Amino acid sequence: MDKKATTIQDVARVAGVSTATVSRAISNPDIVSEATREAVFAAIRTTGYHINLMARNLRRKRTGAIVVLVPNLGNPFFSRILSGIEQTAAAEGLSVLIVDTKHPNADQTQLVSYLHNTRADGLIALDGSLPRALLGDGQASGAMPPIVFACEWIAHCSFPNVAIDNEAGAALAVRHLYELGHRDIGHVMGPPGNVLTETRLAGTRDALRSLGLDIRDEWFIDGDFSLQSGADAAQQWLAMKERPTALFCASDQMACGFISEISQEGLSVPGDVSIVGFDDIDIARRFIPPLTTIHQPRNAIGNAAARLLIEQISGDRTEAASAVHQVLGVELVVRKSTAPLGNK
Amino acid sequence: MDKKATTIQDVARVAGVSTATVSRAISNPDIVSEATREAVFAAIRTTGYHINLMARNLRRKRTGAIVVLVPNLGNPFFSRILSGIEQTAAAEGLSVLIVDTKHPNADQTQLVSYLHNTRADGLIALDGSLPRALLGDGQASGAMPPIVFACEWIAHCSFPNVAIDNEAGAALAVRHLYELGHRDIGHVMGPPGNVLTETRLAGTRDALRSLGLDIRDEWFIDGDFSLQSGADAAQQWLAMKERPTALFCASDQMACGFISEISQEGLSVPGDVSIVGFDDIDIARRFIPPLTTIHQPRNAIGNAAARLLIEQISGDRTEAASAVHQVLGVELVVRKSTAPLGNK
């Protein structure tokens, strides 16, 4: 009943030209005559032809797709980054493949298959915890497509990346609290080993030091960016004999978890403690109280990462463009979760 | 410097066998002798061979990928659905391509290219607002891959789908409010025309009617599922002469927006109004107050949709499996945004 898929042959026959001409009319219209072009397009319409991408890509030695490695797709922080990537990629005719690097049965073997150029023309990693060995091997063998890191990156590895200035963001947060009169400032950290954790921590310590404030180890609370870890941090804070009067949380999710937890204990923000978050996720401005936070241009990060990757793909790979580290600005958004010290 | 990509030919040469044998050793190991198999695998290791997926897929006439159409990737509601899809797909060796159907420069032409079987082996649509014409055409021509809808669907179209029982969810919400003593119950709706809007609305009206409560048109407030529209609804509610004492919001985001807005006006939930949300997104249990809501098993929806699609892909397409409508259960999660009437 249904005939087989229409091919370029069918179009060629209907249009009365060769397959070469059809191919040219499609991918390089300028070099065929006007009349032929019309005839080909008419034939395409009557036959309902759709190009077979696998055939094209096999011949052209590209895949037409880029892969995005996401650590935990369930985290809403990434959704707008993905959105930015997808926008830019789609405009270039590239498909976006997403892979969750942390899902239960993602093993090394499976991951490594994505790091190969028959799978994708390029790769954006949002996960700085990829085993370095994985990357080193492939890169050397020349079979690995260009890689761009975004948000996170691997320390002491020179892959191009797009990120924000985490130290500066942390400093903004700390200075804001200082200007409100806070002198006892703590920090809820991200997961150990993560570059964001480390840079935000470094920025926090530097800012505290340059303001001449104490750095008290017990006021640096472990977390992992999640809501739950923010709530856990709240419990630790509650248990302290001497509590900091203000906390800078390394993610908005932790800030929300923290506020939620202490509010269930009858305390409130900013009355009992001032809180600054990080990321400016959508809910931040609608939380109660609305969160004072460090804004990350998430869509722009996605756009920039995709653009950078596309340059790497099309450009000359030998040039030392691998040294590109694009840093986007952050800004402090003051809302209602911070207040002058003593202003209950 | 870097030699060309290694091919099956190289492996064959090193192993001293034909390409056919290598191919068989890879994709159907049982039919080659033990000795040969070992030799081939050894050769694969020494050459660093990776299969070229485009060549394999061209020959096998499959793409090894499924496409997920997401309306607005920026919406965190979808992240866990995607996560569920990705898990199940990855386990079957399928890549997941995501496409944002609503991004600025997504046009029909581009969309239609995804609805073709040289692009993907199957398609999961999370967007019920796809132009029906788009789907009808392709389906008829036989060139369209199997499609499964998830969460949303197209009314009066018989594509297989996975969804929750929205009417039942709405009824749960309304009955919960009724049991708390509320008799003046309003509803903040989703965007006009959306199937979720309509089914949740229908469920709400039915429940109100069967409980013998008034259905007052002015208490049905327009929204679009977003935080902002929840805040807008709050302004409308504030402006009412006679206010409902409880509202069922068709999404958690709107519930959060609503609560946030009235709290800025000095009113509170559940003191001044009880609020039930829908979806049970991550933030719901950490909002202030924690949201009473209807829980959707988002990960399970993603899993089920992927599984259903995979069945359609591998199974006999002629059988009337297109009638599959999988309905997953919802449940009411009672938290702190609802309270007995009059219990300020």
Place this chain on the structure above:
DNA sequence: AAGCTATATGTAATCGATTACAGATGCCGA
């Protein structure tokens, strides 16, 4: 010993587009 089967492997066509190369045509100037 001939015939048969089962098992293992090789040969070569095939998937559907792209593109190097060659050929055809028309126009121009000398």
Place this chain on the structure above:
DNA sequence: TCGGCATCTGTAATCGATTACATATAGCTT
């Protein structure tokens, strides 16, 4: 009138794997 050049189109090789079909070998039966 002819060579030279530009423009357009066709022929056929090619991308790298899969697989139908053919062939070879060993083991078994009678």
